[in-house]
Amino acid sequence: MMSIQSTYQLTQSQKMMVFILSMSLYGLSNMFTELIPSVQLGVIELSVEYFAFIPLTLCILFHPFYAAIGASLGEIIFGELMLGQFGGIGEVEKFITFSLGMFIAGILVRNPLNRRQVTFAVFAGLLVHHLLGTIVDIGKVWVGVEEFEAVSGLAESIVIVEGVALLNDLLFSGILFALLPTLYLVPRLYGKIEPLLGMKPRNNKVQYSLGQIVTPKLVVTSVVLAAVAILSEFLSETDWAFGEWEPEFLETFGEWFIWVPIASAAIVTLIVLGVMRSKSKNNSKEFGNLG
Incomplete structure (x- = not known):
C-alpha cells in the first residue's frame, strides 16, 4: 500500500x-485577536478566539505536522509567554488539542483544489479541537475540580453552556475566521506560493482513500494524546498544578506592551520569508545554469 507521506517530501x-513560518504568523495573528473586544450575552461569550485559517492554510499547502506544531508553539510563545499569561501544565491540553485538530485537517486534504475536501477537513479539524476542549470543560465541573453552575444548583447546566459555546466556535468563528478565508486562500496560493519559497507543491494527482488516512495508528495516537490533554487540564485545576508563570507584563508596563510580541512575531516572519525567498532565487539560478 502506498505511503501517504511519500506523496509529499x-x-x-x-x-x-514551515515550522517557524507557522509559529510566527499564527503568533502574530493571536496578538491581534487580543485587541478585538468580545460580546457577552448572558453566560455566553461571543469572541474571535483565533484566526484559524492561517494554520489551516499552511497545514493544507505544506507539511501538516510541522505547520500544526509550529502554530501551537507560536501561540504559547507570542500570545502567552511574552504577555506573562503562561498557564503551566494546563497549556498542554491546548497545545495537544489544537495541534491535533490542525494536523488532522491537513492530512484529510488530498487535493487542495477540491473545495469539498477543504471544507470537510476544516470542519473536521475544528471539531476535533473544540470538542475535546468541551469535553474537558464539562468533565472538570462534573468531577469537581472546577466550580461552575450556570443554573443555581444544577451543575448539568454546564452541558448547555458548553454546547452553545461549541456551536459558536464552529458556526461563528469556524465559518468566518476559518472556513471562508481557507477556501479563498488555498486554491489561490496552491502552486504559486510554494515555488516562491523554494518548495514543490503537494501532488494533487495521486489518489488515495480516506481509509488510508484515518489509520488505526492515527486513531490510537489521537486517543492517547486526547487522554494526556484531559489529564493535564484536570491537574491544572488541582494542587498538582505546576509551571504557571504570570509576571503581569501588561499591568507593569501598560497596554502598549502588547506591541512588543507583535513586533517580535512580525520580525521573525519577515526573516523567514526573506530566507525562503533567497533560497528560491538560488535554486532558480542553479536550475538556470544547468539549463
Whole structure:
C-alpha cells in the first residue's frame, strides 16, 4: 500500500522553515485577536478566539505536522509567554488539542483544489479541537475540580453552556475566521506560493482513500494524546498544578506592551520569508545554469 507521506517530501531545512513560518504568523495573528473586544450575552461569550485559517492554510499547502506544531508553539510563545499569561501544565491540553485538530485537517486534504475536501477537513479539524476542549470543560465541573453552575444548583447546566459555546466556535468563528478565508486562500496560493519559497507543491494527482488516512495508528495516537490533554487540564485545576508563570507584563508596563510580541512575531516572519525567498532565487539560478 502506498505511503501517504511519500506523496509529499520536504527537506529538514524546509520543514524547519514551515515550522517557524507557522509559529510566527499564527503568533502574530493571536496578538491581534487580543485587541478585538468580545460580546457577552448572558453566560455566553461571543469572541474571535483565533484566526484559524492561517494554520489551516499552511497545514493544507505544506507539511501538516510541522505547520500544526509550529502554530501551537507560536501561540504559547507570542500570545502567552511574552504577555506573562503562561498557564503551566494546563497549556498542554491546548497545545495537544489544537495541534491535533490542525494536523488532522491537513492530512484529510488530498487535493487542495477540491473545495469539498477543504471544507470537510476544516470542519473536521475544528471539531476535533473544540470538542475535546468541551469535553474537558464539562468533565472538570462534573468531577469537581472546577466550580461552575450556570443554573443555581444544577451543575448539568454546564452541558448547555458548553454546547452553545461549541456551536459558536464552529458556526461563528469556524465559518468566518476559518472556513471562508481557507477556501479563498488555498486554491489561490496552491502552486504559486510554494515555488516562491523554494518548495514543490503537494501532488494533487495521486489518489488515495480516506481509509488510508484515518489509520488505526492515527486513531490510537489521537486517543492517547486526547487522554494526556484531559489529564493535564484536570491537574491544572488541582494542587498538582505546576509551571504557571504570570509576571503581569501588561499591568507593569501598560497596554502598549502588547506591541512588543507583535513586533517580535512580525520580525521573525519577515526573516523567514526573506530566507525562503533567497533560497528560491538560488535554486532558480542553479536550475538556470544547468539549463
